[in-house]
Amino acid sequence: MSKDGKVTALAAVALLLSSLSLGGCATSTAGSSLMDARAETPAPPKTSVYLPVEDLPPKREKPAMTADERSKLQKELIAARDRQASGGKAKGGAAPPQSIKP
Template sequence: MLALRDLQRKLPIGGALLLMAFALGGCSSQLADMTPADAQAHPREPSSYLPVHDLPPDRDQAVIPPDQRAKIEAELAAARDRQAVAAKDAK
């Protein structure tokens, strides 16, 4: 009877160790071994899209002329003031 109780205690521990060994063994496989033999290589010529780190050349002229920029800033300031008044009235 004593041997049966020992076996019942050791069996789950042994199973857990076996599962852990399989899990750790799967992590040690090389990724290069997992690629199929008929996989296509990456193209050598550059694609039509720019790489992320490449930026467009600097522009010599401003995107928005200064007079239009001042008009837009004034409109935004007026909208901000209207919203502040509306929020104060809502309280």
């Protein structure tokens, strides 16, 4: 065999071995197409646990508390605080801290 024949035979053997080894890496597409693979993937969930950042709650038709309700609640809280303060003094507890009114 000549030198060129040996090189050609060696190249043919190398080509055959590389094609066989790369053939093992290929996936079989018999009976399916790339579009079928996409159709088989599960759909992403439609709803999320968290609200999207850009979604804002709708505007309220009326305020949460009217001015009358707010003043009534404030008076009730002040009265409850005063009752607690007087109860602590009667039992000999420490003096309550002075409240700072705005």
